[in-house]
Amino acid sequence: MIAEKSHTAQYIIEKISPSAGKVAFMNDTVLSKALLFLEKNGMPSNKYEDYKYCNVDAILKKEFKNIEQKFNQQVSVDAFKIADTYTLVMLNGHFSSTLSDTISEKGLHLSALSNMPELAKTKLGSIANVESDAFIAMNTAFSADGLYIKIDKNTVLSKPIFILHITAALSECFVNSRVLIDLEEGASASIYEEQILIGESKAFTNYLSEKFIGRNAKLNTCLIQSQSQLGYSVNTSQVALQADAHYDNTTITLNGQLVRNNHNVELLGENAQAHLNGLFTANGTSLIDNHTLMDHRVPHCESNELYKGIINHKGIGVFNGKIFVRKDAQKTNAYQSSKNILLSDDATVNAKPQLEIYANDVKCSHGTSTGKIDENAMFYLNARGIGKESAKKMLLSSFAQEVILKIENPELQEKIDQAFTNQI
Amino acid sequence: MITIKNLHASVDGKEILKGINLDIKAGEIHAIMGPNGSGKSTLSSVLAGKDDYEVTEGEVQFNGKNLLDMDAEDRAREGLFLAFQYPVEIPGVSNINFLKTAVNEIREYHGLTPMEGKDFLAMVKEKQKLVELDGKLTNRSVNEGFSGGEKKRNEIFQMAMLNPKLAILDETDSGLDIDALKIVANGVNTLKTKDNAFVVITHYQRLLDYIVPDFVHILYKGKIVKSGGKELALELEAKGYDEVKAKFENQ
Numbered sequence: 113m114i115a116e117k118s119h120t121a122q123y124i125i126e127k128i129s130p131s132a133g134k135v136a137f138m139n140d141t142v143l144s145k146a147l148l149f150l151e152k153n154g155m156p157s158n159k160y161e162d163y164k165y166c167n168v169d170a171i172l173k174k175e176f177k178n179i180e181q182k183f184n185q186q187v188s189v190d191a192f193k194i195a196d197t198y199t200l201v202m203l204n205g206h207f208s209s210t211l212s213d214t215i216s217e218k219g220l221h222l223s224a225l226s227n228m229p230e231l232a233k234t235k236l237g238s239i240a241n242v243e244s245d246a247f248i249a250m251n252t253a254f255s256a257d258g259l260y261i262k263i264d265k266n267t268v269l270s271k272p273i274f275i276l277h278i279t280a281a282l283s284e285c286f287v288n289s290r291v292l293i294d295l296e297e298g299a300s301a302s303i304y305e306e307q308i309l310i311g312e313s314k315a316f317t318n319y320l321s322e323k324f325i326g327r328n329a330k331l332n333t334c335l336i337q338s339q340s341q342l343g344y345s346v347n348t349s350q351v352a353l354q355a356d357a358h359y360d361n362t363t364i365t366l367n368g369q370l371v372r373n374n375h376n377v378e379l380l381g382e383n384a385q386a387h388l389n390g391l392f393t394a395n396g397t398s399l400i401d402n403h404t405l406m407d408h409r410v411p412h413c414e415s416n417e418l419y420k421g422i423i424n425h426k427g428i429g430v431f432n433g434k435i436f437v438r439k440d441a442q443k444t445n446a447y448q449s450s451k452n453i454l455l456s457d458d459a460t461v462n463a464k465p466q467l468e469i470y471a472n473d474v475k476c477s478h479g480t481s482t483g484k485i486d487e488n489a490m491f492y493l494n495a496r497g498i499g500k501e502s503a504k505k506m507l508l509s510s511f512a513q514e515v516i517l518k519i520e521n522p523e524l525q526e527k528i529d530q531a532f533t534n535q536i
Numbered sequence: 537m538i539t540i541k542n543l544h545a546s547v548d549g550k551e552i553l554k555g556i557n558l559d560i561k562a563g564e565i566h567a568i569m570g571p572n573g574s575g576k577s578t579l580s581s582v583l584a585g586k587d588d589y590e591v592t593e594g595e596v597q598f599n600g601k602n603l604l605d606m607d608a609e610d611r612a613r614e615g616l617f618l619a620f621q622y623p624v625e626i627p628g629v630s631n632i633n634f635l636k637t638a639v640n641e642i643r644e645y646h647g648l649t650p651m652e653g654k655d656f657l658a659m660v661k662e663k664q665k666l667v668e669l670d671g672k673l674t675n676r677s678v679n680e681g682f683s684g685g686e687k688k689r690n691e692i693f694q695m696a697m698l699n700p701k702l703a704i705l706d707e708t709d710s711g712l713d714i715d716a717l718k719i720v721a722n723g724v725n726t727l728k729t730k731d732n733a734f735v736v737i738t739h740y741q742r743l744l745d746y747i748v749p750d751f752v753h754i755l756y757k758g759k760i761v762k763s764g765g766k767e768l769a770l771e772l773e774a775k776g777y778d779e780v781k782a783k784f785e786n787q
Contacts, residue, residue, distance in 0.1 A: 493626075
């Protein structure tokens with residue numbers, strides 16, 4: 113699709129760009145590439161195939177005027193904490209050391225991006241290509257700051273890290289937030305994240321994480337998206353796995369007016385494994401869009417994807433799963449499944465598997481199903497005296513468990529189970 | 537307990553039940569037998585309130601209330617229980633949680649407070665012994681990965697937990713080995729009192745050696761064509777359904 117320059121591009125360049133170029137921690141070449149890309153292409157409208165169902169341009173055009181806001185009010189984060197984890201707090205894209213736990217653990221390095229070691233700066237933007245997507249470019253050009261997490265060779269974190277991303281909106285605002293996670297060879301860590309929105313105004317969050325997983329390293333992540341109906345967000349997770357590395361992620365989207373998740377995984381070393389799971393609920397007029405890309409570049413790697421959605425009212429769910437098996441990536445195992453339940457006549461789902469396979473000795477499969485609540489199961493519960501509402505909750509919970517049970521941490525599992533039950 | 541008068545029911549415009557009349561009193565066990573396709577399972581589904589069936593004629597009084605006006609959950613709350621021929625698997629919902637919800641929703645309907653956790657667990661322990669159901673199964677997801685026999689025993693376990701006034705066992709014996717059959721029958725015999733009633737729907741006489749019915753009805757082509765005492769089942773076993781079929785073919 114030929115890029116069509118939109119109003120938003122003009123708007124960004126004119127109104128917001130004075131704040132650009134001030135991203136001191138960003139490599140100059142990357143930064144100028146990002147600005148150039150934005151100037152040339154603007155933001156994607158629904159004429160772009162990748163954003164066909166997700167018209168972010170229309171929203172950006174009319175709603176969001178300020179990039180970033182200072183937020184000096186008191187924020188309490190206790191209610192969100194997960195037992196036995198290190199809590200780190202990001203406030204409108206800035207790492208808040210006052211709200212975060214003080215951590216001293218051998219082999220773990222934490223800092224704001226603006227304070228990251230000089231040598232590590234070359235990693236920024238090295239896998240999130242600014243010329244591949246306008247939101248990556250935008251994040252690169254406008255990120256106020258961000259968080260840097262590095263785990264040294266063979267270090268096994270004693271506790272999971274929990275990053276609470278708070279978007280605090282006093283008036284309509286646009287927040288760019290960024291995290292870089294770097295696991296050296298043989299390192300192992302669990303990093304959970306939650307995105308919340310406070311304040312009475314609409315906010316657009318553009319979040320980017322780059323995850324480097326070294327040889328034989330293991331990263332287990334979970335992202336809970338619980339912004340309110342005032343929240344609009346695009347979240348890009350760019351992951352690179354070396355040989356024998358493992359990556360597990362579960363994305364739970366509880367609400368949000370518009371949520372677009374781009375999860376791009378590159379399997380760069382043999383015998384690497386990546387598992388992406390997702391669960392979302394779309395109520396009201398929410399649009400929840402999960403785009404995944406599994407890029408199998410080398411032989412003997414494995415990937416699995418399981419995405420489940422529950423769509424009610426006039427909600428829209430989108431799943432687009434691209435599996436790319438390069439010519440050299442023989443003996444690839446790649447599986448993908450997307451299942452959805454529609455609860456109303458006006459609810460819609462667009463599920464699209466996209467397999468591009470250039471190797472000839474691979475095992476790849478995909479499946480997608482969309483249906484209503486199983487009537488036989490409903491009758492079974494009713495016949496035991498369980499009313500329609502409770503029965504519906506039970507069956508939706510049953511549907512969701514397949515994803516929720518993939519979460520390794522019982523405390524987190526419980527937190528998600530509760531939040532999910534409240535949402536349906 | 538329950539009075540069924542001239543009950544007609546269709547599915548997708550096809551009439552399956554063509555005028556059922558049946559009167560069941562407290563303390564009685566009725567067996568309904570019949571060849572495949574005679575309408576046995578339709579009758580149980582219609583009574584339990586499955587939406588797929590349309591009642592076109594007739595009425596059903598259940599303890600003085602119009603059963604057909606009620607939703608499936610209210611029929612269960614009024615004390616009707618259906619042991620399913622094919623119990624449904626519900627992954628991710630534990631048997632315990634499922635039963636607790638059922639017990640408490642039924643209690644709420646009758647204006648009672650939810651059962652205390654420890655009382656509930658004590659009841660679970662007692663009732664699962666009755667059907668020799670492994671304690672591990674009660675903690676597993678509803679019917680998920682259960683063998684055929686375990687599923688049927690789980691149905692009887694649920695029946696024991698919910699303590700219905702009228703229980704309909706829809707081909708609970710089909711596919712059961714003799715040991716499982718004895719366990720199921722023992723469950724029913726233990727639960728039987730002068731205040732409740734059972735309808736045992738079966739294709740085979742074998743179950744009736746263990747659950748002895750007061751009345752046996754033969755259902756054929758959507759009608760009860762013959763009723764009698766327990767000896768009718770033996771007669772049927774000896775002669776098979778062919779005689780019935782031949783005799784009532786043209787009715």
